[in-house]
Amino acid sequence: MHKFSARLADVAQSAGVSLSTASRALAEPGLVRADTREKVEKAAARLGYMPHGAARALASRRSRTIGAVLPTVDNPIFASATQAIARELAASGYTLLLAAYDYASDTEVTVTRALLQRGVDGLVLVGGDHPPEVFRAVEQAGIPCEFTWTLDSSGYRHCVGFSNRLASARVTQHLLDLGHRRFAVLSGHTAGNDRARERLAGVRETLAARGLSVDERIVETTLTLRHGRAALRALLDRPEGRDFTALACGNDLLALGALLECQERGIRVPGELSITGFDDIELAAELPPGLTTLHIPSANIGQRAAARLLERLAGREVEREEQVPIELIVRGTTGPAP
Amino acid sequence: MHKFSARLADVAQSAGVSLSTASRALAEPGLVRADTREKVEKAAARLGYMPHGAARALASRRSRTIGAVLPTVDNPIFASATQAIARELAASGYTLLLAAYDYASDTEVTVTRALLQRGVDGLVLVGGDHPPEVFRAVEQAGIPCEFTWTLDSSGYRHCVGFSNRLASARVTQHLLDLGHRRFAVLSGHTAGNDRARERLAGVRETLAARGLSVDERIVETTLTLRHGRAALRALLDRPEGRDFTALACGNDLLALGALLECQERGIRVPGELSITGFDDIELAAELPPGLTTLHIPSANIGQRAAARLLERLAGREVEREEQVPIELIVRGTTGPAP
DNA sequence: CAATAAAATGAAAGCGCTTTCATGCAAAGT
DNA sequence: ACTTTGCATGAAAGCGCTTTCATTTTATTG
Numbered sequence: 001m002h003k004f005s006a007r008l009a010d011v012a013q014s015a016g017v018s019l020s021t022a023s024r025a026l027a028e029p030g031l032v033r034a035d036t037r038e039k040v041e042k043a044a045a046r047l048g049y050m051p052h053g054a055a056r057a058l059a060s061r062r063s064r065t066i067g068a069v070l071p072t073v074d075n076p077i078f079a080s081a082t083q084a085i086a087r088e089l090a091a092s093g094y095t096l097l098l099a100a101y102d103y104a105s106d107t108e109v110t111v112t113r114a115l116l117q118r119g120v121d122g123l124v125l126v127g128g129d130h131p132p133e134v135f136r137a138v139e140q141a142g143i144p145c146e147f148t149w150t151l152d153s154s155g156y157r158h159c160v161g162f163s164n165r166l167a168s169a170r171v172t173q174h175l176l177d178l179g180h181r182r183f184a185v186l187s188g189h190t191a192g193n194d195r196a197r198e199r200l201a202g203v204r205e206t207l208a209a210r211g212l213s214v215d216e217r218i219v220e221t222t223l224t225l226r227h228g229r230a231a232l233r234a235l236l237d238r239p240e241g242r243d244f245t246a247l248a249c250g251n252d253l254l255a256l257g258a259l260l261e262c263q264e265r266g267i268r269v270p271g272e273l274s275i276t277g278f279d280d281i282e283l284a285a286e287l288p289p290g291l292t293t294l295h296i297p298s299a300n301i302g303q304r305a306a307a308r309l310l311e312r313l314a315g316r317e318v319e320r321e322e323q324v325p326i327e328l329i330v331r332g333t334t335g336p337a338p
Numbered sequence: 339m340h341k342f343s344a345r346l347a348d349v350a351q352s353a354g355v356s357l358s359t360a361s362r363a364l365a366e367p368g369l370v371r372a373d374t375r376e377k378v379e380k381a382a383a384r385l386g387y388m389p390h391g392a393a394r395a396l397a398s399r400r401s402r403t404i405g406a407v408l409p410t411v412d413n414p415i416f417a418s419a420t421q422a423i424a425r426e427l428a429a430s431g432y433t434l435l436l437a438a439y440d441y442a443s444d445t446e447v448t449v450t451r452a453l454l455q456r457g458v459d460g461l462v463l464v465g466g467d468h469p470p471e472v473f474r475a476v477e478q479a480g481i482p483c484e485f486t487w488t489l490d491s492s493g494y495r496h497c498v499g500f501s502n503r504l505a506s507a508r509v510t511q512h513l514l515d516l517g518h519r520r521f522a523v524l525s526g527h528t529a530g531n532d533r534a535r536e537r538l539a540g541v542r543e544t545l546a547a548r549g550l551s552v553d554e555r556i557v558e559t560t561l562t563l564r565h566g567r568a569a570l571r572a573l574l575d576r577p578e579g580r581d582f583t584a585l586a587c588g589n590d591l592l593a594l595g596a597l598l599e600c601q602e603r604g605i606r607v608p609g610e611l612s613i614t615g616f617d618d619i620e621l622a623a624e625l626p627p628g629l630t631t632l633h634i635p636s637a638n639i640g641q642r643a644a645a646r647l648l649e650r651l652a653g654r655e656v657e658r659e660e661q662v663p664i665e666l667i668v669r670g671t672t673g674p675a676p
Numbered sequence: 677c678a679a680t681a682a683a684a685t686g687a688a689a690g691c692g693c694t695t696t697c698a699t700g701c702a703a704a705g706t
Numbered sequence: 707a708c709t710t711t712g713c714a715t716g717a718a719a720g721c722g723c724t725t726t727c728a729t730t731t732t733a734t735t736g
Contacts (some may be wrong), residue, residue, distance in 0.1 A: 005478065007722055023724060033684065042621055048478060053456040055396035055722035058691045063392060065456065074417040082411055083438060095452045098436040100421060114433045118391040118403065138342065139387060260624055283621075286563055287599055324687045345692060356716045361694060371714065393692035396721045 006047035015043035015208045024049070057119055066309055067097045067115035068124040069108065069134075071193075075223065075253070076281040078126070081148070081302030085124060088306035094121075103222075105192050109133045116141045122309040126303075128159070128195040144312040146305040149191055149195055149296075158312075160304045160322040164195045167294050167326050168202025171276045172248060174328055175293070176210060179337035180246035180274060183207060184217035186258060188250040193200060196220075196250055198280060203248050217244055221254070228257025236265070245273060246338045252277035252284045255291055259333060270335030280329055289332025302326050344385035353381035353474050364389070381570045395457055404647055405435045405453035406462040407446065409531075413561065413591070416464070419486070419640030425463060426644035432459075441529050441560075447471045454479045458485040460647040462640075466490060466497070468533040482650040484643040487533055487634075489659055496650075497641045498660040502533045505664050506540025509614045510586060512630070512666055514548060517675035518584035518612060521545060522555035524569045524596060526588040534558075534588055537616060541586050555582055558591070566595025574603070583611060590615035590622045593629055596670060608673030618667055627670025635662050 012022035017036060023039035024031045032040075040200040043049075052136030057063040066089055070078045086096045097120055099111035112134050115123065123138060123145040138145050146158035175183070185203055188196035200218070209212055218232040228249065236242055249255035262269050269289065270276055276291035277284055299323055309317045341377055350360035355374060362369045370378075380498045381387075383642035395401040404427055408416045412590035437449035450472050453461065461476060462482040476483050485497035499523055513521070523541055526534035536557070545552055557569040566587065574580055593615030600607050607613055607627065615622055615631035620628035646656045 005480070009722075018620070019723085020687080020725080021685055024685090027724080031684075036684080050451070050475075050478070051455055052722050054395075054401060055390040055691090056473060056724075057392035058390075058396050058693085059722075059724040061691070061724090072417075073411060073420055074414065076412065079412040081419060082436075086438060088450075090448070095449075095456060096436070098434070099418075100424060102421070109427070111433075114428075116435060137388075140341070140388070163504075214472070226622060229624065254376055257624070262624065263577070282563060286567065288598065288601060307377075347692075357693085358695080358717075359715055362715090365694080369714080374714080390692050393721090394694075396723085397692075397694040399694090399721070 006044075006049045008049070009049055011040060011043045011049045014047060015039045026282075027230065039144065056241050061296055062313075063119040064093060064122050065095045065118070065120050066122045066124065066280040066306065067099065067112075067328050069112050069115065069118035069119070070098065070100045071103050073100045074097065076283075077251075077279050077296065077298040081298045081305075084299040084302035087308040089208050089302050089310070090146030094310070103193070105187070106130045107121075109137075116143075121313055122146070122310065124148060124305045127149075127194050128157070129192050129197075131192075144309055146309055148305050151323070155320055157307065158318070158320055160301055160308060162296070162324055162326045164198035165202040165205070167296075168199040168248070168278070169206045170326075170328055171278065171292075171294050172203045172206040174330065175246040175248065175274060175276065175334065176206070178246075178274065178334060179191055180216070181210075181212060181249060181337065182244040183212065183214040183246045184235055184244040185214055185219070186235075186247065186249040186254045187220050187226055188223045189220050199250055223251050223253055225253045225257040225260070229261040230257075232258040233259045236261075242267070242273070246334075247273060247275045249275065251279050252279045252281045252291060252293055255333070256283060257285060259291065269317050270332050272338055274334040274337070276334060284329075285331070289320065292331045293329050295327045297324050299327075300331060341657040344382075344387045346389070347483075348454060349378060349381045349385055349387045351490050352385060353377040366390055368557055371649040373536065376583075385504050392660050401457040403435050403456035404430060404460045404462065404644065405450075407453065407597050408436065408438045408464055409441050411436065411438045415589075415636040416632065422491075422637040422640035423644040426641050427648070430648050432648070439526070441531070443545070446670075447475075453576070454481075455464045460484070461626040462486060462643045462647070465484075465489075465532050466495070467530050467535075469530075470636045482647055484647055486639050486643050487538075490662070491600045496646065496656070496658055498639055498646060498662065498663055500538035500634070500664045503543070505634075506586070506616070507544045508542045508629075508664075508666055509616065509632050510668075512542065512668065513584040513586065513612060513614065513672065515586075516612065516672060519548075519550060519675065520582040521550065521552040521553055521584045521586060522573055522594045523545065523557070524566055524573075524585065524587040525556060525558050527558050537588055561589050561591055563591045563595040563598070565595040566592030568595075569600045570596040570599045572662045574599075580605070580611070583594040585613045586609060587613065587615050590617045590619045590629060590631055592632065593671070594621060594625060597625065597629065607671050610676055612672040612675070614672060623669070630669045632665050633665045633667050635664075638662050 008022055009019050012019045022040050025037045031035050080317050089096050101108035109131050122143050124165050125147050126149050128147055128150045148161055149159045152159050187200045190197040221227040221231040255275050267273055277291045280293045280295035283292050311318050346360055347357050350357045360378050363375045366376050405621040429488050439446035439449050447469050451544045452474055463485050464487050466485055466488045485495050486499055488499045489501055490497050523537045557564045559569040593613050605611055615629045618633035622631050649656050653670050
């Protein structure tokens, strides 16, 4: 079944040069005479030569691959970030290795180790919360790592992101400015997820500064449309009923789920209830009346993380922390408090 | 910056056995005595040994990685399939390498080659249309390949999917049964995309069998919500206006975009216009009035493709063609012709 | 044109592992 | 007891490439 596959030695022989010259001709064209390079290139093309990545990695001690460990690939924000990373890497001859752990920390350890074993030259992680085994493995591998969607207060780690707390505070402030005083929150699971935790803290603190509390109207759930819908349902079906006029959600999927539930129940948005999201996915703009949300440039985050990794691999220094611009996008789901 | 990393030789020495024994103890525990294996395992744990994937791949001539080449990762159906592939592979100690080409065939060639160079042991491709260079490269690499989301009439290729033509015909028949006679179609770009082509053909043929034609009301566009919306707008803004009562869409994103456009324009769905999708993504069920669509078990496709690849790598035979069950899901966007 | 510097090439040593192949040694058969 | 079988182990040969180092060729200069 396996066809004969030409090795570099075959190319060298066919070109009438030594193995080392052939290697250089293909890898560092500047090191060989133009005519030799041409001979080698011709021979390579003639034989359909395809370099053997593992051999190359073993000899050169770098694999020209970067790993990205994501909570899930089934979320538009990570999908676009991934796309951006892959594109940036490809431009420099690097390949992206992807792994998702479905928000399960033991899986995260496993897949991270798998990537490290595959010899990735660098790593992109999402958020700052990770099992200690992950940190240890990355440390031991001694490869550069970029943390994304988050900042690091200690200033120790390399990260590209934004302050989830401040961002969330900004959204909350928008609702306060509209006169809302009774809030509810749909949050992602906070265990092992610093982004969810920070966003929740942002709401809490902003309200606390006005002497308001939201503690008894917080639902933690999975970050999907369906779960957002179910979470709002749970909130509305409490004996207290709808005792809030503003609903701040941990991401757009939750918010849109909530919006759909309102439409089904005939709750007017924003007339009776204002809803905010987080991320600004495509659907947020498309679904009437348009979701008020915080725009996160996820492709930008991915692109920057990849670019920074490439810089560091090239031996250049980068700022430890890089912030991406975020922006409040006011659309139709927020309005004055009733 | 690089920490010292233990090699297998170090483990062997620390365990007081030879390199070969250490290798066997870790890879084929059945080949060594229980106490030796234990010694080696202890030593490995003590030194924090992490196998070197490239070296292993070079020596054993397999990398324990599988590659998947996707049109895009920014589509729920591919996201869930990817997740399923990764999960299935992980259970057997394999890792997934992902590459997306954004529906650009030159990119497809590049990324496929990159994957092959990285030494993947098997490949998952989407659809049956690929640039000849891709087929050639896969052929030459001599690795097993699974084609997904499609069937192969020649019976030559290994594939797991369904007949896009029949599936599309089924949806069209549903609309015919409801009394619709004037159709429009929102299709994905058909160039280099057999799935889009087959789906379109399915509509055409089913209508032709009833003496109907749709040729002058077909829009080819990119498979996103936004583009679906724009495409319907283009259709409605023709001088002929809305001269159709049924709109068959190439996938759910297009259909939902069209639905949103209708809601914005005040066109009653399904009162004035019936809309059908394809894929049955989560949102199709959630967005009122619920999209009538064809359910494709995308996670199932991914899981089966991975499992089949593993089977073949283990030297076992699998049926060349594996069909997954598809199902028409009737929801609120289709109704009797006005 | 010889002397020297610079550039291009080749020989060879691994990179860290798997995998034959050979060897030693205990259990089994005669 | 003596060969035979089988199992556990070790020695060593690569896997296909990169990269140092030594050597040859070419360009440069007094």
